[in-house]
Amino acid sequence: MSYKAEYIWIDGTEPTALLRSKTKILADGAEPPVWGFDGSSTNQAEGHASDRVLRPVFTCPDPIRGGANVLVLAEVEETNGDPHVSNTRALLRPIAERYAEQDSWFGIEQEYTFFKGSRPLGFPEGGFPAPQGPYYCGVGADTVFGREIVELHLDRCLAAGLKVSGINAEVMPGQWEFQIGPAGPLEVADHLWIARWLLYRTAEEVGVEATLDAKPARGDWNGAGAHTNFSTRAMREGYDAIITACEALGEGDKPAEHIAQYGAGIEGRLTGAHETAPWNKYSYGVSDRGASVRIPWQVEVDKKGYIEDRRPNANIDPYVVTRLLVNTCCSALEKAGQV
Known part of the structure; x- marks a missing residue:
């Protein structure tokens, strides 16, 4: 069996950020992995270098889809692992x-x-x-x-x-x-x-x-x-x-x-x-x-x-x-x- 993981992240829209999300299908028992997205479509990158990284930080049951499906809140990172400038969670942690x-x-x-x-x-x-x-x-x-x-x-x-x-x-x-x-x-x-x-x-x-x-x-x-x-x-x-x-x-x-x-x-x-x-x-x-x-x-x-x-x-x-x-x-x- 497989399940649906809805990855949710905070974008780079100013002055007020928006929420974005997309679905990943995972094998039963698999943990939500690091994933990616097109940052040029979320005000978090330019088109010539648009890949951005989603690193899961909080997972909970998905009450809309039910079953084994989950919601996955992710921090946004650069491809080198540094927090993206829009990643305010990374500033709170220390x-x-x-x-x-x-x-x-x-x-x-x-x-x-x-x-x-x-x-x-x-x-x-x-x-x-x-x-x-x-x-x-x-x-x-x-x-x-x-x-x-x-x-x-x-x-x-x-x-x-x-x-x-x-x-x-x-x-x-x-x-x-x-x-x-x-x-x-x-x-x-x-x-x-x-x-x-x-x-x-x-x-x-x-x-x-x-x-x-x-x-x-x-x-x-x-x-x-x-x-x-x-x-x-x-x-x-x-x-x-x-x-x-x-x-x-x-x-x-x-x-x-x-x-x-x-x-x-x-x-x-x-x-x-x-x-x-x-x-x-x-x-x-x-x-x-x-x-x-x-x-x-x-x-x-x-x-x-x-x-x-x-x-x-x-x-x-x-x-x-x-x-x-x-x-x-x-x-x-x-x-x-x-x-």
């Missing part, structure tokens, strides 16, 4: 290893929006729905759109063994969220990319597009983010480490460094309205969804826990965001002796 003893955990809240044609799902043709208010965690055909896709996507994520921890309808019609985590920096990012691929494939089956656009509808509508919850062992054990991490994220050029890599179109989403802080001003606060970084109220009560960075866009590269948070916060905690 940082994750450098601070592994601090035991970083992440939970990423992936917001997204369904589109049918040129309009968000639930937007009437030639007009607009009632203002936002009843849609967040809503129920009923007049407030919720696309639930059948969301439920099937959730089932498929669970069947694939991904660390999905929940779903909910969001503030705008056709806008939803799923959460991945808690998990370490590499694992949470790997699982998020596979969950995104499964979302696109599931919506594709019914002719709907799922977009990570940070501001999918102009006007008085919430944008789409990827709020990133973060902690280290020291933060989960004491409040001083929480404050150290929050302060570190606001020091010097750190706010600008993070914002520049927190997703395309961030200025259109982080306006200071719609539960956001202005993109060019850093702040943190307890239970404050208008701050750059929120300390949940229960964390202040318990004097330990985690923080929520509310700045990342829906269209982030999770390898980049986890690298930035680990590097900034863990280095500050190490310097402060709070490890």
Whole structure:
């Protein structure tokens, strides 16, 4: 018997990378090998030297095809084995290893929006729905759109063994969220990319597009983010480490460094309205969804826990965001002796 291995990789499209995939048929019992592809068709090579390499890094059951079939997430390499310039996972690995003893955990809240044609799902043709208010965690055909896709996507994520921890309808019609985590920096990012691929494939089956656009509808509508919850062992054990991490994220050029890599179109989403802080001003606060970084109220009560960075866009590269948070916060905690 043979089985199908769907190789999935992140391409070189800018400013927001796309997912690509193709199928390899393997003999029963064979491990997914290193493979290749035409990088000139994915913004990762020029035609005169177009071969690029796919190196498997994470494999899980394929919940769409079922059986013994698998999904294979791969890093992109040059033919000499060096990481391709688009391979941000390779940049995360040494940082994750450098601070592994601090035991970083992440939970990423992936917001997204369904589109049918040129309009968000639930937007009437030639007009607009009632203002936002009843849609967040809503129920009923007049407030919720696309639930059948969301439920099937959730089932498929669970069947694939991904660390999905929940779903909910969001503030705008056709806008939803799923959460991945808690998990370490590499694992949470790997699982998020596979969950995104499964979302696109599931919506594709019914002719709907799922977009990570940070501001999918102009006007008085919430944008789409990827709020990133973060902690280290020291933060989960004491409040001083929480404050150290929050302060570190606001020091010097750190706010600008993070914002520049927190997703395309961030200025259109982080306006200071719609539960956001202005993109060019850093702040943190307890239970404050208008701050750059929120300390949940229960964390202040318990004097330990985690923080929520509310700045990342829906269209982030999770390898980049986890690298930035680990590097900034863990280095500050190490310097402060709070490890």
